[in-house]
Amino acid sequence: MRTASTPALRRLTIRTAVALAFVPGALTAQVQWTARLGAVGSTKIVSDAIVSPLTVTPAVAPTLLLGGSIPMDNKGRRFSVELGVASGSYNSKENGTTTPLGTLRTATLTAGAEGLMMPQLRWRVALGFIKYLPAEKTGIFQDGAPTRLDIGAGLDYRHPWRPGWELSAALRWDYHRFTTAHLQSQGYTGSEDVHRITLAIGVVH
Amino acid sequence: MFGLLAASVVALACNELSGPIRPTGYGFTLVARDSVTADTTVAGKLYHQDSIYTDTIWFHWPESRLPVRIWADTGGGLGLPGHVRDGIALWEQVLQYGEYDATLVGDSTHADVLVYAGVPSDTAGIFAVRMGSMAPQCSGATDIRVSSPDHKKLLLPIRVYIENKYPLGEDSTTWCLGLTVAHELGHSLGLFQHSDSTDDLMSSNPLVPAPTARDVSTVLFLYHFRPDLVPVP
Numbered sequence: 001m002r003t004a005s006t007p008a009l010r011r012l013t014i015r016t017a018v019a020l021a022f023v024p025g026a027l028t029a030q031v032q033w034t035a036r037l038g039a040v041g042s043t044k045i046v047s048d049a050i051v052s053p054l055t056v057t058p059a060v061a062p063t064l065l066l067g068g069s070i071p072m073d074n075k076g077r078r079f080s081v082e083l084g085v086a087s088g089s090y091n092s093k094e095n096g097t098t099t100p101l102g103t104l105r106t107a108t109l110t111a112g113a114e115g116l117m118m119p120q121l122r123w124r125v126a127l128g129f130i131k132y133l134p135a136e137k138t139g140i141f142q143d144g145a146p147t148r149l150d151i152g153a154g155l156d157y158r159h160p161w162r163p164g165w166e167l168s169a170a171l172r173w174d175y176h177r178f179t180t181a182h183l184q185s186q187g188y189t190g191s192e193d194v195h196r197i198t199l200a201i202g203v204v205h
Numbered sequence: 206m207f208g209l210l211a212a213s214v215v216a217l218a219c220n221e222l223s224g225p226i227r228p229t230g231y232g233f234t235l236v237a238r239d240s241v242t243a244d245t246t247v248a249g250k251l252y253h254q255d256s257i258y259t260d261t262i263w264f265h266w267p268e269s270r271l272p273v274r275i276w277a278d279t280g281g282g283l284g285l286p287g288h289v290r291d292g293i294a295l296w297e298q299v300l301q302y303g304e305y306d307a308t309l310v311g312d313s314t315h316a317d318v319l320v321y322a323g324v325p326s327d328t329a330g331i332f333a334v335r336m337g338s339m340a341p342q343c344s345g346a347t348d349i350r351v352s353s354p355d356h357k358k359l360l361l362p363i364r365v366y367i368e369n370k371y372p373l374g375e376d377s378t379t380w381c382l383g384l385t386v387a388h389e390l391g392h393s394l395g396l397f398q399h400s401d402s403t404d405d406l407m408s409s410n411p412l413v414p415a416p417t418a419r420d421v422s423t424v425l426f427l428y429h430f431r432p433d434l435v436p437v438p
Contacts, residue, residue: 099302
């Protein structure tokens with residue numbers, strides 16, 4: 001068995017936290033932090049046909065969303081950074097038969113803008129990267145796991161909770177194109193459209 | 206920000222993931238033929254005395270039997286454990302959707318595949334087929350045993366024999382041992398026939414060290430069909 005790539009995930013998490021912690025002093029008071037837990041669902045990451053159509057799809061996975069934002073203007077728009085980490089299984093499916101392929105983690109780091117739609121509802125658009133972190137470098141990930149450009153959009157519903165705190169529910173959509181070095185070495189061309197939906201609840205401070 | 210997002214959408218909007226164009230493979234089935242000397246009932250089916258039963262059958266390891274446990278003889282100075290490890294990696298590389306997983310084990314008692322250094326022993330009493338390969342510097346053979354006369358069970362363990370013809374330590378012998386082990390592991394995967402092309406690893410006289418596109422097509426095709434044979438110890 002080859003080793004897992006969790007150190008990369010740890011590095012990404014630490015770098016994000018450090019970047020958000022060093023916001024210039026004048027803005028410190030206006031920084032909003034968010035922490036949410038939820039679940040992410042993904043469309044297939046590979047489609048193939050050998051005898052019959054075959055797909056590889058990550059299962060719905062628990063996810064942690066950590067974010068921070070600072071004001072961009074006086075219209076309520078804010079610059080935001082968000083880190084999403086998910087860990088679940090992924091499976092191949094052919095003729096109704098599902099074969100477990102192992103554990104697959106993903107880490108997304110996006111930066112973007114958010115603003116008010118309605119008093120308690122905010123929009124968010126973002127651009128960043130998604131990194132696949134399989135627990136084992138086997139199968140389609142045997143020659144390494146990809147980092148891909150990722151775009152996303154979302155809605156945040158916020159409800160006052162206690163002074164300085166809000167409860168939040170977030171809906172996220174993100175999109176990237178998937179392929180791996182191994183697939184390319186085996187003659188696969190192009191990349192797969194992958195859409196993901198995340199639902200999460202948490203707090204804003 | 207919105208301009209950047211729009212540019213990203215354009216950058217992302219390229220082509221779809223397309224699998225490789227796979228060449229036509231070769232045969233992988235086994236023709237099992239038995240004559241019955243006395244009326245025999247197996248699993249409720251009567252096999253009549255003096256009848257001949259012929260079946261075309263195929264096999265691949267079911268998910269429930271993975272990882273396949275492979276034991277390699279450490280004797281003879283052939284370096285079989287290393288060659289087996291490399292051979293497993295070659296086949297796992299092409300079966301990328303979790304179809305196959307194998308592990309090298311130190312205990313031959315519970316292994317599914319035994320890889321011996323030396324010449325094959327006789328097989329008698331049950332239907333068996335021996336598939337050999339003969340590169341100039343070394344030779345290999347794999348014994349597949351199938352239950353008789355029903356031809357429904359693959360009897361484990363599968364036995365593989367590897368023998369050097371040229372002196373050990375020469376590069377060409379080491380090269381030959383590597384490709385021959387990979388070839389015989391191909392038989393243990395369920396490739397029960399030889400390729401008709403000497404360009405393929407599964408040729409009866411293999412010259413290449415790794416599965417070719419035709420080998421890959423054939424083994425993928427095999428592993429995406431429901432097998433006839435069930436492996437039993």
